[in-house]
Amino acid sequence: MEVDAVLEGLWKFLVEEYTKKTPRSRQAFERARKVLPGGVTYHIRYLSPYPPFIERAVETKVVDVDGNVYDDYWMGHGAHVLGHSPRFVVEEACRAAAERGTHLGYENTLAVEYAELLTKVIPNVEMVRFTNSGTEANMYAARLARAYTGRKYIVKMEGGWHGGYDSLHTGVTPPWRGPESLGLPEDFIKYTIVVPFNDINALEDALRRYEVAAVFVEPVLGAGGCIEARREFLVEARRLADQYGALLVFDEVITGFRLALGGGQEYYGVNADLVVLGKAVAGGMPGAGAFGGRSDVMELLDHIRNPDPRRRSFHGGTFVGNPVSIAAGKALVSYLARNRVLYEESNRAWEEFKARLDRLCEEHGRPCWATGAGSMIGIHFTRSRRPWNAREARELRWSRVVERVANLYMRVNGILYLTEGTMHLLPSLVHTSEQRERFLKAFESFLDTLEETLKGRPWA
Numbered sequence: 001m002e003v004d005a006v007l008e009g010l011w012k013f014l015v016e017e018y019t020k021k022t023p024r025s026r027q028a029f030e031r032a033r034k035v036l037p038g039g040v041t042y043h044i045r046y047l048s049p050y051p052p053f054i055e056r057a058v059e060t061k062v063v064d065v066d067g068n069v070y071d072d073y074w075m076g077h078g079a080h081v082l083g084h085s086p087r088f089v090v091e092e093a094c095r096a097a098a099e100r101g102t103h104l105g106y107e108n109t110l111a112v113e114y115a116e117l118l119t120k121v122i123p124n125v126e127m128v129r130f131t132n133s134g135t136e137a138n139m140y141a142a143r144l145a146r147a148y149t150g151r152k153y154i155v156k157m158e159g160g161w162h163g164g165y166d167s168l169h170t171g172v173t174p175p176w177r178g179p180e181s182l183g184l185p186e187d188f189i190k191y192t193i194v195v196p197f198n199d200i201n202a203l204e205d206a207l208r209r210y211e212v213a214a215v216f217v218e219p220v221l222g223a224g225g226c227i228e229a230r231r232e233f234l235v236e237a238r239r240l241a242d243q244y245g246a247l248l249v250f251d252e253v254i255t256g257f258r259l260a261l262g263g264g265q266e267y268y269g270v271n272a273d274l275v276v277l278g279k280a281v282a283g284g285m286p287g288a289g290a291f292g293g294r295s296d297v298m299e300l301l302d303h304i305r306n307p308d309p310r311r312r313s314f315h316g317g318t319f320v321g322n323p324v325s326i327a328a329g330k331a332l333v334s335y336l337a338r339n340r341v342l343y344e345e346s347n348r349a350w351e352e353f354k355a356r357l358d359r360l361c362e363e364h365g366r367p368c369w370a371t372g373a374g375s376m377i378g379i380h381f382t383r384s385r386r387p388w389n390a391r392e393a394r395e396l397r398w399s400r401v402v403e404r405v406a407n408l409y410m411r412v413n414g415i416l417y418l419t420e421g422t423m424h425l426l427p428s429l430v431h432t433s434e435q436r437e438r439f440l441k442a443f444e445s446f447l448d449t450l451e452e453t454l455k456g457r458p459w460a
């Protein structure tokens with residue numbers, strides 16, 4: 001694209017600025033490349049020309065090894081809904097480790113208490129099981145749904161990211177079909193049907209044509225660009241799942257404890273049969289995953305009711321239910337339950353922020369649109385119209401490089417978010433209005449620079 005060539009000029013200018021500010025990160029990246037594939041611990045953490053190496057995080061900010069301070073809009077992949085490492089959560093986790101043990105491998109009452117709490121605050125969750133990650137939680141939920149219904153097919157949304165579990169590792173990026181990874185045989189995903197998000201006709205068509213065990217949907221597409229569901233879509237998905245005998249599974253790994261304490265179900269007022277949790281469920285500690293739902297479904301995991309392993313659905317794992325993740329999660333969720341008002345304030349503030357972002361896009365001749373719900377915000381460089389699903393967000397892009405340039409521009413201006421391919425923000429409930437203003441100012445200045453650059457005038 002011609003515009004991309006013009007934007008590469010701006011990119012080069014920004015790389016010079018960034019390189020001046022981050023010599024130690026550059027060195028760290030050179031070392032990392034020798035021992036970590038791609039120089040990173042997870043490819044989505046890569047930012048070009050090299051990522052800032054973060055030394056520490058404090059509340060809503062992170063500091064890199066060169067001492068640069070950034071407002072953080074990535075927040076540990078969205079795990080830190082109350083900011084980085086709230087003191088009382090860390091204290092509870094340390095107390096659990098010191099007084100109970102880091103990992104027991106036996107039953108403990110803390111896990112029972114946390115399960116009781118989750119069943120109180122999350123709608124339609126009568127029973128839960130803990131896992132070590134969101135990926136695992138989705139994997140076991142898929143297994144359970146197949147076990148319960150006796151069916152094989154799973155429906156998921158284009159752009160829906162549920163982790164790297166085989167059956168769900170398709171339809172995440174264009175062309176929205178086939179294995180998303182080398183080493184994942186086609187056969188392993190042959191029972192997975194991918195449909196566009198917010199497209200009720202496509203969903204009904206899939207349900208009509210296949211014997212579907214479960215429909216997996218995020219109430220707000222996360223990695224797919226923070227695109228909110230139209231409420232009617234979720235309402236209809238609920239109705240159609242019932243009509244066709246499939247379970248409705250809400251992947252609330254991001255939306256859980258974020259849109260509302262009870263996640264997307266509470267926010268949209270739509271009931272799921274199974275709910276998948278991750279990230280914040282362990283209060284910012286590793287080992288973050290859980291799934292839960294109706295007890296008649298969850299009881300298929302019960303080995304007392306179903307002594308024959310072949311007549312029940314498996315779930316387990318060495319570290320599941322360890323005191324550290326459980327204590328941290330329980331401390332966080334108890335706090336949120338006592339301070340539900342935070343959600344109202346935060347959702348109102350981020351909705352207003354999103355409206356102002358969108359106005360900036362409008363005032364600059366519509367190079368972009370703001371999407372999302374509550375504290376999940378996407379910015380999409382689709383000039384012609386606002387995207388309602390991941391396919392539209394990708395296909396309507398007017399540039400292949402503008403997201404990367406925007407990311408570096410904001411980074412140089414002290415604002416950090418991932419990824420550089422999709423501009424989506426996952427701020428916490430405790431980001432301040434000053435931070436919102438700072439973001440808006442920096443983004444406005446980016447849009448001014450973009451306008452100037454595309455008109456062929458110098459940007460510096």
Ligand SMILES: Cc1ncc(COP(=O)(O)O)c(C=O)c1O
Nearest residue numbers: 133134135161162163222253254
């Ligand atoms: C909606 C959703 N589901 C599942 C996962 C996978 O979770 P994890 O990375 O903990 O395995 C993610 C991770 O980003 C996610 O956003």
